[in-house]
Amino acid sequence: MIEIHLRHLQGAFVLDVDLALPARGITGLIGRSGSGKSTLFSCLAGHLRPTRGCISLRGRALYHSEAGIDVPPARRGIGVVFQEGLLFPHMSVARNLAYGARNVSTAFWDEVIAALDIGHILDAKPARLSGGERQRAAIARALMAEPELLLLDEPVSALDPGLKARTLELIARVQARTQIPMIYISHAPEEVRRLCDQVVTMQDGRVVSVTSEGRVGAPYAARTPAAGLRCAR
Amino acid sequence: MGPLSPMETSALLLSLNASAWAVLWSLPLAVGCGWLLGTRRFPGHAALNALVHLPLVLPPVVLGYLLLVLLGRNGVIGGPLNELFGIRIAFSGQAVVLACAVVGFPLMVRAIRQSAEAIDPRYARAARSLGASEMRIFCTVTLPLMAPGILTGTTLAFARAVGEFGATITLAGNIPGRTQTLPLALFTVTQTPGQEAEAMRLCLLSLVLAGAALLASEAVSRRMSPQGVPA
Numbered sequence: 001m002i003e004i005h006l007r008h009l010q011g012a013f014v015l016d017v018d019l020a021l022p023a024r025g026i027t028g029l030i031g032r033s034g035s036g037k038s039t040l041f042s043c044l045a046g047h048l049r050p051t052r053g054c055i056s057l058r059g060r061a062l063y064h065s066e067a068g069i070d071v072p073p074a075r076r077g078i079g080v081v082f083q084e085g086l087l088f089p090h091m092s093v094a095r096n097l098a099y100g101a102r103n104v105s106t107a108f109w110d111e112v113i114a115a116l117d118i119g120h121i122l123d124a125k126p127a128r129l130s131g132g133e134r135q136r137a138a139i140a141r142a143l144m145a146e147p148e149l150l151l152l153d154e155p156v157s158a159l160d161p162g163l164k165a166r167t168l169e170l171i172a173r174v175q176a177r178t179q180i181p182m183i184y185i186s187h188a189p190e191e192v193r194r195l196c197d198q199v200v201t202m203q204d205g206r207v208v209s210v211t212s213e214g215r216v217g218a219p220y221a222a223r224t225p226a227a228g229l230r231c232a233r
Numbered sequence: 234m235g236p237l238s239p240m241e242t243s244a245l246l247l248s249l250n251a252s253a254w255a256v257l258w259s260l261p262l263a264v265g266c267g268w269l270l271g272t273r274r275f276p277g278h279a280a281l282n283a284l285v286h287l288p289l290v291l292p293p294v295v296l297g298y299l300l301l302v303l304l305g306r307n308g309v310i311g312g313p314l315n316e317l318f319g320i321r322i323a324f325s326g327q328a329v330v331l332a333c334a335v336v337g338f339p340l341m342v343r344a345i346r347q348s349a350e351a352i353d354p355r356y357a358r359a360a361r362s363l364g365a366s367e368m369r370i371f372c373t374v375t376l377p378l379m380a381p382g383i384l385t386g387t388t389l390a391f392a393r394a395v396g397e398f399g400a401t402i403t404l405a406g407n408i409p410g411r412t413q414t415l416p417l418a419l420f421t422v423t424q425t426p427g428q429e430a431e432a433m434r435l436c437l438l439s440l441v442l443a444g445a446a447l448l449a450s451e452a453v454s455r456r457m458s459p460q461g462v463p464a
Contacts, residue, residue, distance in 0.1 A: 047358055073361040080362040086355050090377045099373075100363025145363045 002027075002149065002181070006043060006053025006063075015039045015050075015205040021198070023058055023149065026175055026182045028192030031202035037185050040202070041153055044183070045080050046073035057148055079142035079150040079180075083157055085134040087126040093137045094122040100145030108178070109144065115174035116140050132163040136170060143178055150182045156191065168195050241435060243410050244418035247329065248442075251414060252394035255333035256341070256387050263338060263390075264383060267345025268375065272352070289339040296335055297403025304328070304404070328405035329412050333397050337390030344389060348382025349375070381457035385450050392446035396439065415439055 002023050008015040015036045021027050031037045042048035043063070044055060052065040057078070062071045079100075087096045101109065113119050116136040126134060135155050142150055152171070156164045172195055175182055186192050192199055201209045237245065266285055270278065288296055304311040304322045314320040322328050352375060360370045376383075398416040405412035407421065419435040422428040 045358070045362060073358065074364050074366065076362075078362060080359060082355055082359065086353065086359050088356060088360075088374055090380075099360070099365070102364070141359075142362070147362075 001056075001058065002183075003054070003056045004040070004044070006050040006055065008039060008043060008048070008050040008053075010039065013039075013205060015043075017053075017202075017205075017207055019200065019207055019210070021183075021200070021210075023181045024179070025197035026172070026184050026195055028196035028199040029183055029185045029202065030187065030189050030192050030199060032187060034204075035202040036205040037187075037202050038153070039205075041080075041151055041183075041185055044149075045078055045151055046071065046076050077148040079145055079147035081135070081138050081142050081150065081152045081155050083154045085126075085138035085155075087129075087134060087138055087141065089126050092123055092125055093118065093129070096126070096137060096141045097122075097144050099141065102145070104144055104146060108146070111177055112140050112143050112174060115177045116170050130163075131159050132167050135159065135167055139171065139174065143174065143180060147180060150180055152182060152184045154186055155184075157186070157188070164191070171195060237434070237438075238431070240409060240413075241418060241431070241438070244413050244415045244435075245438060247326075247410075247413065248395050248415040251326070251329040251333050252337075252391050252397075254330045255337055255394045256390050258330065259334045259338050259341060259390070260383075260387065263341040263386065264345055264376075264379070267342045267382065267386070268349045268371075268379065270342070271346040271349030272354070272375075285342050286339045288335050293332075293336060293397065293399025293401075294403050297332060297400035300328075300331065300335065300400065300404045304331075323404060324406045324408065324412065326405075326411060329401055329414060332400035332404050333394035336397050336400055337394045340393055341386035341390040344386030345379060345382045348379045348385075352378045381454060384453040384457070388446055388450035388453060392443050392450070395442050395446065415442070 002019075002021045004017050004019045004021075006015070006017055013034075013036070017036075017040060029037050029040065039048065043050045046062070049070060050063065050065070054064040054066075055062045056064075057076075061067065061069045062076050062078075063069060087093070088099065091099070097109075097113075113122070116139060118133065118136050118140055121129060121133050121137065126137070129137065139150075139152070139155065155171070156167045159167060168191060171182075171184075184192060184196055189199075199209075199211050200207055201211075266281070269275075270282055270285070301308070301323055303309050304314075306312065306315050306321060306323065308323075311322055314322065322331065356374050356378065357370050360374050365373070396416055397414070398420065401412070401414055402417055402420075407413050407417045409418075409421075413421070415435060415438065419432060419439065422431045422435065
């Protein structure tokens with residue numbers, strides 16, 4: 001279970017989220033620009049400290065304002081994929097993939113490379129890759145660290161429609177094969193509906209709906225805001 | 234023109250040697266300062282920035298004199314160094330290296346700082362999410378991405394050090410074979426009537442050296458893409 005109960009104040013903007021999501025499948029997080037999805041992404045990844053609240057992943061507290069817990073990003077077990085991929089430009093794709101891979105098995109390594117269809121670009125430098133290849137390599141790099149949760153921040157928004165569809169297909173395939181839960185952030189509802197098991201919609205810093213859609217139709221649990229923090233410590 | 238005289242050869246070698254040691258010694262500190270100024274905001278940021286750039290705007294003779302006051306035999310630092318360890322920095326080979334290092338330092342920091350500023354901070358975030366420690370991120374991501382700035386800064390500082398005159402003559406004197414660098418040798422021959430040919434030769438030598446250093450700096454910049462990847 002991914003539990004997120006937090007409130008964050010940033011000038012006039014207030015992020016107020018109370019969510020519990022199953023730690024499996026792909027969860028879509030949609031909302032217009034300014035809805036708070038990027039702020040929530042930063043809070044989950046540990047790039048931003050919420051004003052108060054808690055975040056826990058499979059019973060492990062990552063952030064708990066009252067207990068004084070704030071696990072640094074490097075130890076959260078949360079992988080991130082940015083919109084631009086951000087592969088390390090001075091390293092080959094293979095070295096990028098190996099960067100976070102510590103005890104990864106050869107089978108897992110091969111599985112991810114095959115699922116994302118990047119076997120032919122392992123020796124290439126990121127500058128020589130197409131947009132789609134770069135994003136697939138960035139997703140593979142994040143998966144090689146075997147995170148407990150992978151956050152994808154609009155990973156296909158910069159791609160043309162054909163590449164977008166292909167990349168979405170490959171994301172679904174690699175998720176099914178690795179079983180690493182993902183949160184997929186996007187402002188394009190059609191992308192998310194095609195890909196995700198459940199969809200969280202945000203507006204003005206709040207979650208306005210949590211629906212179960214898509215190919216699996218997995219159950220979800222959305223809690224109403226309640227006093228106190230219920231995350232594990 | 235003819236071959237170089239022993240005095241000219243000695244001045245040339247001394248200049249190259251002192252400049253090389255100067256950039257080598259100042260490199261770690263310049264990388265630290267450039268990175269700090271380019272990527273971190275902290276109290277005293279503006280003061281550190283001003284301090285680093287001071288040698289760029291101060292007349293070199295002033296710099297040399299201040300260093301002499303500090304490091305001379307009766308100086309604040311030079312006095313105890315002489316009394317306790319018998320180390321005399323002023324008017325020695327080390328003084329030449331120090332003068333060269335001080336004048337080249339701001340150029341080095343400036344180039345490194347610019348390359349540090351150009352690095353997208355999300356590279357470090359991506360590395361952190363892959364479990365990397367801050368030290369590993371610095372060594373494997375930040376430092377390689379700063380490489381173009383480090384190389385450009387080093388070349389520029391070297392070129393500046395080769396041409397250094399004011400601080401060197403004030404702090405190290407003009408002792409042939411010991412502290413007489415290329416610009417100092419040129420100054421000496423220009424003060425002696427009938428040595429116009431020698432003066433022109435040293436002048437051309439300085440031009441060739443400075444030109445070569447600048448061309449090398451350009452070549453290094455061209456070989457690197459904006460994110461530090463050799464083309």
